[in-house]
Amino acid sequence: MNETTALADYIVPDTHNFESWGFTAPWGGVASKATTARWPxxxxxxxxxxxxxxxxxxxxxxxxxxxxxxRASATRR
Incomplete structure (x- = not known):
């Protein structure tokens, strides 16, 4: 935890690119219509x-x- 997360209302872990499904665009400057799919x-x-x-x-x-x-956070006081 650092000074930014210490002030946050929510700290949400996220998955790494190797752990999730998704679509990505090719690197910048590529003059073509293409997309890539990734899987875990x-x-x-x-x-x-x-x-x-x-x-x-x-x-x-x-x-x-x-x-x-x-709703979950609103009921907690």
Whole structure:
């Protein structure tokens, strides 16, 4: 933890590129229409949610959009 995370309301671990699915664009300056897909080569080192998904920034944002993170933190005082 550093001075930035000490002031944060939420500290969300995220998965590494080798641990998650995703799409990436080619490196800058490439004059072509292309995309690459990546798939996990190792299991994520983060904890899992109740439904079995790895804890990640994407899972956190989905929980915030669904209102579950706000409700949980709003009831805690």
């Amino acid at each position: 080569v190792v299991a994520p080192a983060t904890r899992r949610t109740a439904d079995g998904q790895p804890v990640s920034m994407e899972a956190f944002c989905i929980a915030v959009a669904n209102g579950s993170v706000y």
